[in-house]
Amino acid sequence: MPDNMPVILMGNLQKRYGNLEVLRGIDGQIQRGEVVSIIGSSGCGKSTLLRCFNRLETINGGQLVVDGLDLSKPKLSRKTLLQLRAKVGMVFQQFNLFPHLSVLENLTLGPRKVLKQSPKESRESARFFLNKVGLEEKGNAYPDQLSGGQKQRVAIARSLCMKPDIMLFDEPTSALDPELVGEVLMVMKQLAEEGMTMIVVTHEMQFAKEVAHRVMFLNKGQVEEEGNAREVLSHPRSDRLRAFLSRMNFAQV
DSSP states (O other): OOTTSOSEEEEEEEEEETTEEEEEEEEEEEOTTOEEEEEOOTTSSHHHHHHHTTTSSOOSEEEEEETTEEOOSSOOOHHHHHHHHHHEEEEOTTOOOOTTSOHHHHHHHHHHHTSOOOHHHHHHHHHHHHHHTTOGGGTTOOGGGSOHHHHHHHHHHHHHTTOOSEEEEESTTTTSOHHHHHHHHHHHHHHHHTTOEEEEEOSOHHHHHHHOSEEEEEETTEEEEEEEHHHHHHSOOSHHHHHHHHHTTOOOO
């Protein structure tokens, strides 16, 4: 896929559950190497939009192309889904680690099963990415022996082991105690500085302002406002975004 092509392309993207319209015509594109933060109140559709990008949700209308794969069709082949999941990593709120597997086993499972890596190659890759997130000594530990922040960093390392082109983060710090949030955001900031394409659903407005290139503010399933992160968060144009930021106690400076 050419570098000048959008890595994600959305055209009038729609998603509904029965009669409930969750996404009501989302347009836009995300370039390779961009960090985009999706913000908005609970229920505005931001997590649903994120889950559409790796086909955890199927869209009901419009166009969605992710890393050259057309996700607009109601049904996709198993081969296409495997291609997509290899290209797009996702980090959830609740870590989703296998509790009966060690950290190293959690990290090597996907690469061996999906990427067909050898045990030796998958272990070397796992140790490399554990070192990247500052947990090289935790390979033999089990998830219940880790703090929340450590579990989330392991979850990030697990996604990186799949060598994705795009990383999705669905409120990755919302389940963490406040003192553990910084260690996860630091890893994400490092990934951004290295040029990883990242789409982050977050309530961490300072992180969005400092790290994201762009911000998309969703309201009632539509993009209410978007643009340069610092500009949008410092000088919001819409009344709804100003009200949202004031509720978040975020200083618009």
